[in-house]
Amino acid sequence: MTESTALPVPAETHAVEHPLSSPLSIHDMTVAYHRRPVIWDVDYDAPTGQLIAIVGPNGAGKSTLIKAVLDLVPKVSGEVRVFGLPYAKQRSRVAYVPQRTSVDWDFPVSAQDVVAMGLYRRLGWCRPVTKKWRKKAREALDRVGLADFARRQISQLSGGQQQRVFLARALVQEADLYLMDEPFAGVDAATERAILHVLQDLRSTGKTALVVHHDLQTVSDYFDHVLLLNMRLIAAGPTTEVFTDENLRRTYGGRLALLDQVGTRLAEGQR
């Protein structure tokens, strides 16, 4: 992680003009945790209606990037525009899928209750979740193939099903930009297919999705664009152009890339 500070500063990814129409424009953003910068000077414009992978080694700041966009961690400098406006004014157009491990799944709620949480903001303060909204939640569960699990308590779901519940919670928000933190991490094959299907579905309706992704093998198959990150933006653009061995080496560093590939192979083997 630390050796990455010695990486060359990327030149080709700096966009001079930030188009207003972009679902997500990050301008010169630096984020720090306890005064230690985690990501430096990220400058990025997301294209509309594409599936975008955020790829980088552990500790590269992938989750932090998403959290900074969502104002969950304070930015040291820089600004973020969502469809041309600050995030606080565009919350209804953005849906967030946190890491599955970020919550306690032994919580006493059902899958449907969790999905309904995506509707709370539209419901407003003090309004109960009525039949109409519960129906919406069930429809979203149906989209991720969990229609039969609506009443199941969430701890009785498998890891992949829990991930799909989170995805359904984002779907129910009917947003235009989806930010997903490792939705493919540790899920079964059925869930992977379901998530991919939902992602392609979103793309076909003109939505944009930024997905933190750890599995290098599937990046080219699943995503149109890729954003390579290791504490700073290494490269970004269409997968076919940017997802090259050269760029990957720059992202992971020689030694790390090998380690990660071994890890990926191992993960593959166990599936």
Place this chain on the structure above:
Amino acid sequence: MSAMLAMAMCVGGGLEAFGKGSLQIANCKLQIVDCAIPLVRELCLGTHPQGTHPRGTSLLCVPSCELPVLAAESVWLVKQGISKDAFPNRVRERGWSRVAVCTGRPQRPIRNLQFAICSLQSSFPDRMPFAQPSPPIFSRLLRVLSLRDYNTRVVLLGTTLLGITAGVVGTFMLLRKRALVGDVVGHSALPGIAVAFLVMEGVSPGTGKSLPGLLTGAFVFGLAGAVSVMLIGRYSRIKPDAAMAMTLSVFYGLGAALFTIVQKVPGGNAAGLKTFLNGKTASLTADDVWLFASVAAVVLTLTMLLLKELTLLCFDDQFAAAEGWPVFGLDTLLIGLVVTVTIIGLQSVGLILVVATLIIPPASARFWTDDIRWMTLGAGLVGGLSSFGGTVMSALFPHVAAGAVIVLTGACLFTVSLCFGAQQGVAIHWLRQRKLRRDVGRVDLLRAMFELLEHQTREAVPTLEQIVVREFSLADLLPMRSWEPGAVRGLLSIAARDGLVRAAGHDVWQLTPSGAEEARRVVRNHRLWEMYLTQYAHIAPSHVDRDADLIEHVLDPDLIAELSRQLEHAEDDVPASSHTTGGGSQAPD
């Protein structure tokens, strides 16, 4: 505690007749401890500007056997205008075992007197031993439960309301993983009480113990304690448990230091302040209960209105923040509710035990339900029940602090929930385990029978007809697995009960048609999984059987379908085993 304040007072000679030898009340010096209401204190001391001296006052007497009852009795005495001359007879008639005496003017507000008497009484049991036995426990229980006495009604209503409210609010604290914040609030309230007393005494001497003032002080400091925990967690790397431990002890230390100052205030009387430490359940007054009721109403309404928001906050605060909900605000509100309940609860169970009334009820309710709405209701129910039960018990055993009894009653309910809870109880868990063990045993048995047959017919997968006619002896089955004869007999008898096998002689068994069908099914699932493991997970065939054993018991129909699809296997076909099966050559690992 009794050293805190001692004051002497004389009682008229009318008591001489009573309890000859066993009690020296006449002209003795009685200590009044914890006399918290200034008015009564002054009355007793005879320093009140309006009422001068015990002369001409009525005697109040108090039986100590029933705490909630006793004040009502004394009120009754006052109301009856019993003179001090009639007093000894009255004591005998009633069969009171212990008597505490103080003087007061009957026209003073009864409620205040009640309070003083209770406080008085609670300090007396050890000092005034009387020989007479208390009434039988059953009749006392009946008397408490029948709510015959005004004071019983007041105290029971008050503690029950508190229990319900604390349980409901505690649910969210438990789910927010801040169970100990209640403890922090309770301990932080101590300096608040001292500061409030000092400030009020400073502004106008003698008013130091007005309850609203003390509670306000407790509230401010309790909130400060809780908010400092939140802030330390937010803006430093100190972990929450350390933050709580520090805040709790620092505030409590401050409180202890301030209390030494309080006791040195000239003319100040710190007595009664320390009831906040252990509570004063038995001496709750109607005013207290009105306060509890209004607080309970506000807190419960807020919780109901914000159920959705609080649930989201407790489950996923990151998502809530991303969605634009004011997480810090909601947290502060929740803490505010907890502080309110805690401060009110101080009066009932005291600041050291108040955390138990917040946490035990929701922890118990969690064993019964997987739904946060039911859990909240259940926590209210458990909280109310334990407070009610605890108060009734403390009325029966007046020497035990009522707050402690309430907490112990809650602990009993928790233990019951832990063992017999419908969702996560130990009993239900054990039953599920037993069912799983039986299912596993049945699958193992059927598979052993099928494979035994398969081994004999040499490679060809046996047909259903072949399976049904074959008889299995116990000796056949034993080598298939590391089974004890008793275990196999147990499995067989369960399988026979389910109609899967039937006895064909002594220790000889046959599969029924449905058993044969089931055997084919379980073997097929097992083989499919084995194939999956060898083909996709690259596990050596000799190791597959064990792994397949572990996993096959959790395969559901969906997964089986998925396996069939992936392995492109025909619907009904039983694939051949990838390793040796049958007698003797088992357990490759």
